[in-house]
Amino acid sequence: MTEPATTTADEPSTATTAEPVYRLRGVRYVYPGKHVALDGIDLDIRRGEMVCLLGANGSGKSTLLKLLDGIVGPSDGEMRALGRDVAAVAAGQDAFRFHREVGLVFQDPDIQLFSATVLDDVAFGPLQLGLTPDEVKVRCDEALGEMGIAHLADRAPFELSGGEKKRAAIASVLSLRPEVILLDEPTAALDPRTKSVLVDLIRRLGRAGRTVVTATHELEIVPTIADRVVVLGEDRRVIADGTSESILGNRELLLRANLIHEHLHGHVDGATVVEHSHAHVAGDDHHHGEGIEVHDHPVAAGS
Amino acid sequence: MTAANPVEEPITTPIRPAPSADGSGKPGWIERTVAGIAASVERAVFTEQHARLDGFLQRVDPRAKLGMFLAFVLAASLTSSYAVLVILYVAILAAAIASLLPTDFFVKRVWLGIPLFAGIVVIPSIFFIPGPRLFELTLGPLAIAPSIPGILGAILLVMRVGVSVSVAILLVMTTPWADILKSLRALRVPQVFVLILSMTYRYIFLFLHTVNGIFLARKSRIVARTRGGEQRRWLGGTIGSLMSRSFKMSNDVYAAMLARGFTGEMRTYTTFRMTTRDWGLFAASVAFCVGLLIADQLWLR
Numbered sequence: 001m002t003e004p005a006t007t008t009a010d011e012p013s014t015a016t017t018a019e020p021v022y023r024l025r026g027v028r029y030v031y032p033g034k035h036v037a038l039d040g041i042d043l044d045i046r047r048g049e050m051v052c053l054l055g056a057n058g059s060g061k062s063t064l065l066k067l068l069d070g071i072v073g074p075s076d077g078e079m080r081a082l083g084r085d086v087a088a089v090a091a092g093q094d095a096f097r098f099h100r101e102v103g104l105v106f107q108d109p110d111i112q113l114f115s116a117t118v119l120d121d122v123a124f125g126p127l128q129l130g131l132t133p134d135e136v137k138v139r140c141d142e143a144l145g146e147m148g149i150a151h152l153a154d155r156a157p158f159e160l161s162g163g164e165k166k167r168a169a170i171a172s173v174l175s176l177r178p179e180v181i182l183l184d185e186p187t188a189a190l191d192p193r194t195k196s197v198l199v200d201l202i203r204r205l206g207r208a209g210r211t212v213v214t215a216t217h218e219l220e221i222v223p224t225i226a227d228r229v230v231v232l233g234e235d236r237r238v239i240a241d242g243t244s245e246s247i248l249g250n251r252e253l254l255l256r257a258n259l260i261h262e263h264l265h266g267h268v269d270g271a272t273v274v275e276h277s278h279a280h281v282a283g284d285d286h287h288h289g290e291g292i293e294v295h296d297h298p299v300a301a302g303s
Numbered sequence: 304m305t306a307a308n309p310v311e312e313p314i315t316t317p318i319r320p321a322p323s324a325d326g327s328g329k330p331g332w333i334e335r336t337v338a339g340i341a342a343s344v345e346r347a348v349f350t351e352q353h354a355r356l357d358g359f360l361q362r363v364d365p366r367a368k369l370g371m372f373l374a375f376v377l378a379a380s381l382t383s384s385y386a387v388l389v390i391l392y393v394a395i396l397a398a399a400i401a402s403l404l405p406t407d408f409f410v411k412r413v414w415l416g417i418p419l420f421a422g423i424v425v426i427p428s429i430f431f432i433p434g435p436r437l438f439e440l441t442l443g444p445l446a447i448a449p450s451i452p453g454i455l456g457a458i459l460l461v462m463r464v465g466v467s468v469s470v471a472i473l474l475v476m477t478t479p480w481a482d483i484l485k486s487l488r489a490l491r492v493p494q495v496f497v498l499i500l501s502m503t504y505r506y507i508f509l510f511l512h513t514v515n516g517i518f519l520a521r522k523s524r525i526v527a528r529t530r531g532g533e534q535r536r537w538l539g540g541t542i543g544s545l546m547s548r549s550f551k552m553s554n555d556v557y558a559a560m561l562a563r564g565f566t567g568e569m570r571t572y573t574t575f576r577m578t579t580r581d582w583g584l585f586a587a588s589v590a591f592c593v594g595l596l597i598a599d600q601l602w603l604r
Contacts (some may be wrong), residue, residue: 004534071558099564106562110509116481116501123572128564138570154479156351158508176563 021045021168021180021211022068022109027077029063035109037063038238041077045213047179050206053215053242054256055232062107062233063216068213069104084204100129103178107185109165113157118168121157126175143175148197163194165224180211187218199224217259220261222248231257353476358402360477365486367581370476371588378592379466384599388462391595395469402477409476413469421464425457480504485573494569502556510549517541561563 006043023044029038032243038060045051058194066072068185070081073090080086082101089098103125106112115121122143124300126136144150157165159277164185173181187195202225206212214225222229222244234237240253247253254260326363354361399409432453439448455562473482485502488494523536529537 005330053458069562073559096564096566099562104562106559112559114502114556114559116484116505120481120572125563128566157505170574189594
């Protein structure tokens with residue numbers, strides 16, 4: 001199933017144009033040891049789109065992001081990004097120029113923050129571009145300010161909390177001012193405030209016309225950070241592609257992709273207990289399944 | 304001494320030794336070693352907080368401080384005068400106080416460790432160096448007779464080590480570790496060497512936490528006394544697993560470097576700026592040390 005990308009009604013994305021940033025045809029990726037991470041991926045991503053890659057653990061989201069970033073090449077199939085052959089980029093051809101335009105925020109910030117201080121990490125990308133120290137400083141100040149961590153510039157990464165590390169990792173990519181930003185589970189294991197800051201940031205980046213691809217399995221943030229959702233199944237193929245409303249409204253699809261699950265659940269309704277199966281979709285929204293049972297409830301307590 | 308700027312609490316989680324896996328309840332030597340190393344690294348992190356205070360030496364360019372450090376260490380090594388060593392130490396102590404370092408911590412850190420290491424090294428020389436004896440104690444076949452030149456030589460060596468270690472601690476406590484590494488570039492240390500040192504310092508801490516976590520996770524599931532062979536097999540497996548993890552992480556880190564445009568050529572960003580004050584302090588320190596050595600030759604002998 002492949003649906004064209006649409007925009008939300010309240011916030012049309014004027015930046016979306018017909019020019020494709022990514023074009024994947026029959027892309028397959030096999031890790032050494034013959035473990036198939038992705039199989040037969042067909043996908044187009046257009047400039048200015050805000051795309052969410054949804055999938056359960058092990059569905060190949062992180063591998064797909066690495067492919068989109070050109071740090072690994074496909075084992076099979078055709079993949080073009082920003083007019084370049086990704087297999088050639090992964091082999092080093094024009095990689096320098098490619099990475100000016102595409103930035104990847106890794107899931108584990110300890111991987112991304114490899115320098116002695118936050119400032120060194122944020123400056124790493126601009127320095128590789130060969131910018132002058134003054135230009136590097138401007139970019140670092142901008143990225144650190146954007147993420148609200150200017151006061152942490154001289155800190156060592158191991159002195160930071162999880163949320164601060166995540167912000168620093170994103171700042172280290174923003175300083176490159178990439179046209180395409182790839183984020184791997186950006187809100188995983190974060191407190192609500194930091195999560196909200198990052199969700200706002202992703203939305204701002206999209207509004208600014210950047211192409212943003214976010215891999216996640218947190219359904220509640222999807223409507224805010226994406227206009228289009230691509231679902232990877234447990235067979236490591238694209239099983240759905242459509243607007244966030246259409247995907248999140250398809251309970252059967254979400255169950256099949258292992259993004260939601262059904263479990264028994266009880267409501268206390270006055271003097272009775274209503275017991276039935278249900279599945280959470282986003283936040284407190286949930287869908288009631290079959291087999292509703294009603295029991296007397298002796299205690300008047302909140303549910 | 305109370306610092307003008309309060310030192311913030313470290314964010315890092317304190318590491319305690321994991322109890323042993325042999326069922327005795329006491330921490331094993333491996334657990335103690337791991338926790339000890341981790342605690343040392345955490346202390347290093349803690350000292351970084353002193354490096355962020357707005358003190359006298361914290362405002363000096365790290366390269367100037369490195370130069371001043373070398374001048375003091377050379378002066379302490381070249382002199383054989385107690386007076387020169389005392390003057391050097393007083394200057395170091397004054398600089399530590401002006402840099403808002405807690406004096407008792409600074410003094411204890413140096414003088415509690417040095418008798419243990421330098422002192423043990425010089426003990427034999429106290430007895431073997433010829434000269435008049437301070438006293439003679441005969442215990443059956445054993446005669447203890449420390450020589451006065453031997454004792455004076457030992458005191459000189461311990462003072463020399465004390466001054467050198469003090470100035471090294473002063474440098475480390477007033478300069479973030481990252482800046483010390485970067486300032487090595489001023490001594491023409493290759494860029495790639497500085498990068499490797501910096502990444503080693505960055506990741507050793509992460510892996511030490513991992514190791515301690517592994518020990519704790521194992522201990523939490525041990526419900527009976529385990530045999531030595533089992534423990535050794537587990538240890539071997541853990542070493543292999545950690546090696547594998549570190550190898551995977553090194554690949555991922557390299558991928559993260561590539562993703563940000565790394566092409567094999569290292570470039571680093573420094574905000575260092577040698578001001579007139581920095582040059583002046585460096586020159587004054589060199590002049591002070593050279594002056595002391597000349598005075599040592601002319602008058603202090």
